[in-house]
Amino acid sequence: MKCEIPWPNGYKGVIVIQLTLRQKKIIEIVKEKGPITSEQIAAQLSLTRATLRPDLSVLTMVGILEAKPRVGYYHTEKPLPFFIGDELRQLKVKDVKSRPVVARDDVTIYDAVVTMVLEDIGTLIIVEEGGLLAGVVSRKDLLKITLGQADIHKVPVGVVMTRCPNVITISPEESVYEAARKMVQYQVDGLPVVVANSISAKEEKKEVEGLEVVGRITKTNITKIFVELGAGIY
Ligand code: ADP
Numbered sequence: 001m002k003c004e005i006p007w008p009n010g011y012k013g014v015i016v017i018q019l020t021l022r023q024k025k026i027i028e029i030v031k032e033k034g035p036i037t038s039e040q041i042a043a044q045l046s047l048t049r050a051t052l053r054p055d056l057s058v059l060t061m062v063g064i065l066e067a068k069p070r071v072g073y074y075h076t077e078k079p080l081p082f083f084i085g086d087e088l089r090q091l092k093v094k095d096v097k098s099r100p101v102v103a104r105d106d107v108t109i110y111d112a113v114v115t116m117v118l119e120d121i122g123t124l125i126i127v128e129e130g131g132l133l134a135g136v137v138s139r140k141d142l143l144k145i146t147l148g149q150a151d152i153h154k155v156p157v158g159v160v161m162t163r164c165p166n167v168i169t170i171s172p173e174e175s176v177y178e179a180a181r182k183m184v185q186y187q188v189d190g191l192p193v194v195v196a197n198s199i200s201a202k203e204e205k206k207e208v209e210g211l212e213v214v215g216r217i218t219k220t221n222i223t224k225i226f227v228e229l230g231a232g233i234y
Helices: 021-033 038-044 049-061 080-090 109-119 139-145 176-186 219-230
Strands: 002-006 012-016 065-068 072-075 123-127 133-138 190-201 206-218
Touching (some): 021 072, 038 072, 109 123, 133 139, 133 206, 176 219, 206 219
Antiparallel strands (some): 190 206
16 A cells, blocks of 8 residues: 655655555444544454554554544545555456457357357457467457458458467466556457466377466456445455
């Protein structure tokens, strides 16, 4: 969590702190029950006041909680943006990814459109034998080809797809923040979630190394998380 600390001389310093589980619990209690005294918080957590003191100091210092004499602690409601950044970095792609919808590169443009409609997706992931990533096809890739004279019942998606190694991917262990950052940087709506793997390919009669597709993460996943964070679910 990043916090701006105003210094007495007018400078502003930024510190990054990681909230502990106990600090998160304190915030939840104060949010729900505040104003609440430190004795009451301690009782809820079955801890002593002395044990809680450093946590309460940190939380008031960074402005998450405020303390009023003879009233108790209450939540300032200010730091939600800090929490969102914090949680997005902790949340992993594997926790939120969707099932991949894949096709081979020889399916026709027509069939790709039908799959997108039936599966309610905006990007189709194209795989080789064994589920290794070959490319991606977006809605606009498909729309563009309909502007020409192409026979959509004959032309394969391989003609319009963005091919590896130009496909931007993410691993299940990376953070949701990193996924969102890549989508913004590369101006794409989604990323295949992949792990490096080798498979024995019948077609090539040998071990083939590549990126096995294990999921997908899209702007829709990110928007859902954003709404859940706003509602206090994460
Ligand atoms: P749309 O084209 O429907 O607006 P995108 O913005 O996701 O959807 O796609 C823009 C272009 O980027 C398309 O040509 C598509 O093939 C390509 N593309 C989509 N996803 C990726 C990705 N993960 N990596 C690289 N290119 C991608």
